[in-house]
Amino acid sequence: MxxxxxxxxxxxxxxxxxxxxxxxxxxxxxxxxxxxxxxxxxxxxxxxxxxxxxxxxxxxxxxxxxxxxxxxxxxxxxxxxxxxxxxxxxxxxxxxxxxxxxxxxxxxxxxxxxxxxxxxxxxxxxxxxxxxxxxxxxxxxxxxxxxxxxxxxxxxxxxxxxxxxxxxxxxxxxxxxxxxxxxxxxxxxxxxxxxxxxxxxxxxxxxxxxxxxxxxxxxxxxxxxxxxxxxxxxxDRVSLALVQKVDNILQSAETAFTKGVDGQGPAYAAVNTVCRSVQETLHALETSIFLEDRSRSEGVFEIAATTFEAFVTKPCYAAGDDGLTGWAVTHAKPIRIFDLVCFQEELISIRQRYPGVNWIDRNNVLNKKREYFTQEPGADIPPISFMAAPILRGGRVLGAIRCCISVRPPYYYAERELNLLELVATRISQFWENWRSRRDTEDENASWRMLVESVSKMNRFVQDEISRGSPDETKIFNEALRITSSVIRGAEIMDVRLRQEETNSLYFAAKWGALWNSGTVTDVKWKSSRLFPLGGEAPESVGAEVFRSGRLATLGNVSENPHYSKTFDQAQKMIVAPIQAQGGMLGVLDVRGTSPVPFPPHSVAIAELVAEQLGLYHYLAEAILGMRKAQAELSAHARTQRQTYADLGHQLKSPVVSAYTRTETALRFDLPEKVMAELLAVRSLLAKAKTVFWSTRLFAELEGNGELKPRLERLEYQRLSDLLSVVARDTELRVDPERQLSFGVADKTFRVLQATIVLVDLDLLEQAIANIMDNAGKYSIPRSKVLIHGGVTGGNRFHITVRNRGLKMTAEDVRQCVTRGWRGEEARLVTGEGSGLGLWIASHIMRSLGGELLILPTGKESVNEVKLLLPISERGRAI
CATH class of the missing domain: 3.30.450.40 (GAF domain)
Structure with missing residues (x-):
């Protein structure tokens, strides 16, 4: 040698x-x-x-x-x-x-x-x-x-x-x-x-x-x-080719999403294709990808794709799990083992690089690898190399990708291959997070669409109940709970709790969900008959806490809330929304789920809206009953009044519109001052209710058609004058008296309509005015006056202007405030009310009428002006 x-x-x-x-x-x-x-x-x-x-x-x-x-x-x-x-x-x-x-x-x-x-x-x-x-x-x-x-x-x-x-x-x-x-x-x-x-x-x-x-x-x-x-x-060439291939695969899937491909199939198919591409490039006997699906479980990384199902005996991982993949997701760091055969022998040096790591050969990988090599029995085989990289997004673990046993040369995974796997993991994380965000948005849109459709059905259901001699509130509540369970993913146990005056406690007025009837007869009876005291220095339940504060509560983990009073062992999360009407608390709406996965973010808004609807329905039921009682007391005044109430109950479609119209009719009579004040308060609240229902209807129409279809008629001076007076009076009555706001209408400024032709849909115009006035009532400074005036602009357009002193509106606020769902920071601080839909709907209404919603930035002395601009007909110009 x-x-x-x-x-x-x-x-x-x-x-x-x-x-x-x-x-x-x-x-x-x-x-x-x-x-x-x-x-x-x-x-x-x-x-x-x-x-x-x-x-x-x-x-x-x-x-x-x-x-x-x-x-x-x-x-x-x-x-x-x-x-x-x-x-x-x-x-x-x-x-x-x-x-x-x-x-x-x-x-x-x-x-x-x-x-x-x-x-x-x-x-x-x-x-x-x-x-x-x-x-x-x-x-x-x-x-x-x-x-x-x-x-x-x-x-x-x-x-x-x-x-x-x-x-x-x-x-x-x-x-x-x-x-x-x-x-x-x-x-x-x-x-x-x-x-x-x-x-x-x-x-x-x-x-x-x-x-x-x-x-x-x-x-x-x-x-x-x-x-x-x-x-x-x-x-280098192979690495670049793999990264480009992965990018192309995921980009194609992204393109399919933007074209409206629904479901999780395309996302998992793309991940599976990436998995096989990695396996082919690195010649791995097994390549597997584990990902978190928040719709099923949070913090659990389930098998999303694998090239060797027989090799995967553990289909999911979570932080804290043993094993090499468990170590990667627990520590959010990559791991690489040269030869698993020598794992126990080299455990000390391995743990110097990967502290606390442990591995047991549950899959018998040594024998599995020998099957894929052609050596005689007992011959040496290449190293059983392993590597895994966490799939991270902003420091948060979304899953992991791993490769085990290279069946072709090179027979082990070096640092460069691990770096390549981390690059692939980065691409997967971007894709997966984008897909999850898109799916969450689609789920939210679907929930809102279902809610809008369900509210319309619910209104008809409530109308039928209220039209009865004695409306059954339990039926109304049960129907609302059924609707809520269908639009909030994961809502499995629901109920309405109302205040019981005799015991000053909350009791279950309505229940929904199979678990209410689970267990023994004694268990079922105990759950249904529970009471939740409202007295005492500290609240004894979350429901009592919400009832006292009037603020919605969200419990991601019920066991972590010190006020939680357990009714169901299975419940892990909960939303408790206050049910109130006319400023008074009636009870709470409970939404529970048995999965640790949080409710979708939009669930809170839906629960809050449903609770508001329940409060409105409850108030409407009581208001209708009260009005019927008032009818009996006033029967001596006029037969016409009683007949009017009877006729209106059968003719109007919406119970809100029906109640509002009846109130308007009643106010035309010479009534005692106390009765007059009561009816004005009812009308004010029903006007608000009518605005809410109209907003819901218009929202549904805009969602379905993208535009409104007005039925135009000439805007008459007297009708507009009457409408503005009523809207101003109703809005003033709804405002907290301590704020000392006043509302006025400059009636003479609208007389120009006597010589000017303006075509409008009066119902739509009334809704736009009501939305603007509602905002003015919320955000005007105390002891100030809201003034409505009108006329013809220099651009030869008719305008209805609401002028008030209130929150400062910057140019950016003016640009944003007609955006759906937007609310300014100052507005949020002033009041928790509002959904950010009022000005958005008003803007759509004005555009449907050929006009414009014009909001001016705040001027001197905190003066704000909102203008409803309408075109003047050609015939009107000639006059």
């Missing part, structure tokens, strides 16, 4: 330089692109060569032209072969080309195992096969090669080792299965340094007994020096 020094930092001259050297060596040089036959040239002793450049050998002065090494063509061929590869397993093609160029039968690329200490005395560790190529299929490799082997000596000394006859070389154990099965007799080992600093070696073996000549060894060193950089180039 011979050895020769190799500069570990060697680099090879470019192909162009090699071509130039060929020219200078004279015309006898062999063509640089032609392979060199190991049998065609005589062997030259090492003394005939000297180092002229790191990684190259050149001739001494006494060399003949025919004996010069023909490495230039070999380099070109190897580089060309490498640059044509597009898979990591293409490393085999490089080894094949090296073996062919040198006349070898086997070529193996060795690397020091991670954790090897080669610099210490004595050195520790071993070598493993990174890749290999065999001319025939008799593949038998010792994957755990000790450092005292010939290859180990080459790596430790940095010198090429040449075994001329393995059968008699004392350093070679020729009884190893590798030599016996392959028949190898001659080989050499050339040390190299990989791009990540890990040492290794390129070995070429010959089955025949034909020691390598010096020029073949020189050519081998030259080619081996190229392996690290060419391997790095292949890895």
């Amino acid at each position: 011979t050895s020769r020094p190799v500069n570990r930092a060697c680099r090879v001259r470019s192909i162009a330089e090699s071509a130039g050297a060929r020219k200078r060596s004279g015309g006898n040089a062999r063509d640089a692109t032609a392979p060199v036959s190991p049998r065609s040239e005589p062997s030259m002793p090492l003394r005939n060569f000297r180092r002229c450049n790191p990684g190259m050998w050149c001739d001494n002065a006494d060399m003949t032209a025919s004996a010069r090494p023909k490495g230039q063509g070999s380099v070109a061929q190897l580089v060309s072969t490498a640059l044509r590869q597009d898979r990591l397993a293409s490393l085999e093609e490089m080894l094949r080309k090296i073996a062919e160029l040198i006349g070898g039968d086997i070529c193996i690329l060795w690397q020091a195992a991670p954790g090897a200490e080669l610099e210490q005395t004595p050195p520790s560790g071993h070598l493993f096969v990174l890749a290999q190529w065999y001319r025939n299929e008799k593949t038998w490799t010792t994957h755990n090669l000790p450092l005292d082997s010939v290859t180990g000596n080459a790596v430790l000394t940095g010198e090429t080792q040449h075994v001329q006859d393995a059968r008699i070389d004392p350093r070679v154990n020729y009884k190893l299965p590798f030599f016996q099965i392959t028949g190898t007799k001659t080989f050499f080992s050339i040390p190299i340094i990989f791009g990540d600093g890990m040492p290794g070696a390129v070995n070429v073996y010959r089955v025949r007994h034909s020691p390598f000549r010096d020029e073949e060894l020189a050519r081998g060193e030259e080619l081996a020096a190229l392996v690290p950089s060419l391997y790095g180039t292949i890895r």
